[in-house]
Amino acid sequence: MKSLEVALRALRESGTTALVPYFMAGATPDWIQHVAAAVHGGANAVEIGIPFSDPMMDGPVIQRAAERALAAGTTLESVCTELSGADLGVPLIAMTYYNLFHHRGLVRSTGLLSGAGVRGAIVPDLTIEESQEWREACAATDIATIFLVAPSTTAERFARLAAATEGFCYASARMAVTGRAEGGGDAQAVVASVRATSDVPTYVGIGITTARQAHDAARFSDGIIVGSALVETILNGATPADTEEFVSKFRHAIDQ
């Protein structure tokens, strides 16, 4: 079992619902301070987005963040260098599209991530069917591969994905790309479907934009991922202190 999963299971054992904020690396020059602030604010792990030109699974906010980061010259290498110089104290989970790893070669990519202290990877366009090579490359490292499940996922796939995912299972709250909060989500049903087949920690993301939603989702899941809502404040000029406040608000809502 990868260290990420060991940590997250322990967290659950301790009765804590995980809070995992998402940051786009390089979207602002001080992005890593924001990450550190989030940890102060009560994050249990952080998702580090590595910008890709064609973020098929992301809504407008994260697209904009990625464009800014790319325009600023951010690369997988630059992100890894920055991360390896920082000591953030919580597990780091990389989130990006498969082409960045594919292009560099999987062994080289996992080496880079490992060297930067990354403990998990979310690759939303990497289906379980196509993931064998990647998982083989990760096998030699401590990087957990985290799979998503969605409201459209079928029973048979829930079983396979829950069995394959490492660290936690990422449950999409709704049929949407990141940053869309409209309409009621199916998060509870999705989480239940995972639970029916596996005891892996199950976190809810995609569509959690308010502390209230985080509070509600915390009632039936093991963790909460908040992305676009936070990224948007940062794009709009939030300081690391603002980010700390944002995260601690979510922290409190979850813990209530």
Add this chain to the structure above:
Amino acid sequence: MKSLEVALRALRESGTTALVPYFMAGATPDWIQHVAAAVHGGANAVEIGIPFSDPMMDGPVIQRAAERALAAGTTLESVCTELSGADLGVPLIAMTYYNLFHHRGLVRSTGLLSGAGVRGAIVPDLTIEESQEWREACAATDIATIFLVAPSTTAERFARLAAATEGFCYASARMAVTGRAEGGGDAQAVVASVRATSDVPTYVGIGITTARQAHDAARFSDGIIVGSALVETILNGATPADTEEFVSKFRHAIDQ
């Protein structure tokens, strides 16, 4: 034999090569003074163009004259009224397109023309094949129907057209619409073809723009028709006195 032909044959007998200038009725308010001036200048007959919206056989100058005349409200009726008030002293030959007559009815049209003293009609889009009704309508009047021949006319048609034409036979100097003077004409050959089959007076027109050309054509034909060159000077502001001078220049060139 229509009186026009009697007159024109007599003219030929007298050794005179006819000069027939063309005027667009209504192109200028004083158009009829121009006609009178031309008679003073030595015209033996005049062609009176009656403006039609779609003058298929005419070049740009006469088109422009027709447009002006139409814009000024010229109609077949108005032309006939003006002509019947004038005493011009030479045979008048109407020239226009068939639709104006067709539209009014042929009997009514020939009546109008006769009443105005018109003695001949040139209808360039009325083929001999389609001319029977028209000629029947003219039969009851003294209006001569003048047919054109062209360089493309075949031997068989030369014979038929020369036999059918009344007054004179109109020989196109070149394959062109009115007002085009470029290139050498075939006038002499055309005239010869008519002469080979008939002794009807044969006049050359279409493409005679200079006194020099008139002089040359007079050597082998019975008459000269000059249209666009004269109409152009009138459109450009020539006075009746200018027209008289223009015509007498041609007169002298022909008679030399």
Add this chain to the structure above:
Amino acid sequence: MNQPPLYMDRPSPAGHFGDFGGRFVPEALMPACLELESAFVDAWSDPAFLEEYRTVLSEFAGRPTPITYLGRFSKQFGVEVYAKREDLAHTGSHKINNVVGQTLLTRRMGKTRVIAETGAGQHGVATATAAARLGLECTVFMGELDTQRQALNVFRMELLGSRVVAVTSGSRTLKDAVNEAMREWVTCVSDTHYCLGSVMGPHPFPWMVREFQSIIGVEAHDQLTRRGVATPDVVVACVGGGSNAAGIFAGFANTSARLVGVEAAGGAAVTNGSPGVLHGMRSMLIQDEQGQIEEAHSISAGLDYPGIGPEHAHLAASGRAEYVGIGDEDVLVALQTLSELEGIIPALESAHAVAWIMQEAGRAIPRGASVLLNLSGRGDKDVAQVREILRGRQ
């Protein structure tokens, strides 16, 4: 032993259809008309020519064009409409049928050049196309106003290697382009064929163009037969000069089908015109009390012609076909309706026929009747114009 009259047969030797047709041209052009007539008569009975004409149409121009049953449109209007898809022919309308025939004939006559008139540019583009294929020189006359309104079609013709001459006389539109083409033809008949674009002009053009277009009706009759609707109740086509209508009528002239030609209300030569002589023919024309030809006005440039082919004048006079006028507003609605319901954007010209069906379904066309619609061309050429009009209203 009363034989029923045979419609759409050969005209009289002088080119008359009843009281209409004939030849009203300068003498200079008569030999060319006669030469053309005999060349056509000869070619049209020469199996080798017929074979080549048909082969070029099928291998180059995309014939046969299909018949499309307009399912959603039919349901909405309660009649059974089949569309003959001339919009799918090369260059986007039925015009190609005629120019393929005439350019082959040009070569057969030993001529090396064609001239043509064009209004919106459809016939000009078609002529330029067929001329390019055979390596014939081509000059197209187009009213100056039209060259401005249809600048892209001017460029198309130029791309195809043709020269486009802007005609500055008269109303600077289609009828003036015809005048100018005739004038030009006078100067160059020996090596040049005048490729007229509709069933108009002096004999043999109205007959010849109808024959070259009759493939539309012949195909349609055959295609409908194979679908079990051999004789539709109504055959409808738009009418400018009348070539697409003549082409489709030719397949049904001697059947029980009602034949309906739809003119633009602003250029309805049969409804609002009177007999007259223009462009080499005696036919129905729009003219003022003086006998001066009037300008036609329509949203569709291809119907902006003040006359109609003489055979149509005859079909109208004899009662064999009916002619109706449709206004611009109804045409716009018809274009939108057919686009939305069937995924076919018709030419504005063709949309006149569509509009008539929409107007008369359940009235002059009984519910459930079968209607053959000649979809003479595609609307791509018109979308910019339609867009401007509809935007102007928002």
Add this chain to the structure above:
Amino acid sequence: MNQPPLYMDRPSPAGHFGDFGGRFVPEALMPACLELESAFVDAWSDPAFLEEYRTVLSEFAGRPTPITYLGRFSKQFGVEVYAKREDLAHTGSHKINNVVGQTLLTRRMGKTRVIAETGAGQHGVATATAAARLGLECTVFMGELDTQRQALNVFRMELLGSRVVAVTSGSRTLKDAVNEAMREWVTCVSDTHYCLGSVMGPHPFPWMVREFQSIIGVEAHDQLTRRGVATPDVVVACVGGGSNAAGIFAGFANTSARLVGVEAAGGAAVTNGSPGVLHGMRSMLIQDEQGQIEEAHSISAGLDYPGIGPEHAHLAASGRAEYVGIGDEDVLVALQTLSELEGIIPALESAHAVAWIMQEAGRAIPRGASVLLNLSGRGDKDVAQVREILRGRQ
């Protein structure tokens, strides 16, 4: 017992063509991809579906398209060129073949709506057309830049009853429109089919679209056989995503014909690209050293795609087909040359293939060799642009 490899057969169960293809999509879309795959497999072996697909193509879309022997062009360049005339298909290109298939499948799956991406608008117009015919709701995603460059095509889609969404992310062109369509699809898979426009995307799209386009090659093979040139020496097609090329190659993949795909030099995914993952597939892509996808640049919007369908990547890797790049200048000359010599104005996309023939006749194509050219579309959509370019030079 060495069997020669069978080209353009079914991909592996996971949708791989050799090293390429597969499915790289969000989990949310996986069930839709699987549903689509099984619906397609089912339909494609159902004689009733095949019959309907073929009937709609023939009665609505104008198939079969002819093969035109390009006589004057062939003579000038010393090779025997036959053009498959997809320019004559309804809406002006081969795109209609695919959308007819996919919209019929949409209805069969019980879905009532389609979405599509489009670059220049050809696939968008085709989708809007096929959707209108079936009464399906349709939304088309188009880069904002493209909606401005191709405003008339936006209007065409609207006329056909579709909604056009301008995509403001990324480079605001085709690849961003694909991203946005995928994002939209995530939200509405239950009632909406994503009607992808080329042999790209996740399995089963590359295979399914090739199958729907293979009618081009099947017809061409049959037509050439009837003319006595069953197997041409060379088969050449332009390649954006690669659907027209895949369609025509499919008829000749297991013959001796040389297969040549012509990419835009500024978007030559095979020549200048490297393996990568984008838009649901592993294929050849243009990307920078970081693995960020680059924008393609071409005079023809339809080839402005930074990737190529995975089956082409495989055909290239296996050596069965060659891929070459042609620059904008040569394309312009080719468009003019074909127009003047043959009376066919090709789409700028298709002109890439023409240009390659002009460049290689007597070189890579031996004198006298027979060449089958896929004329994927007509140039009408491009004449305004070409005119601007050529005028800018005078």
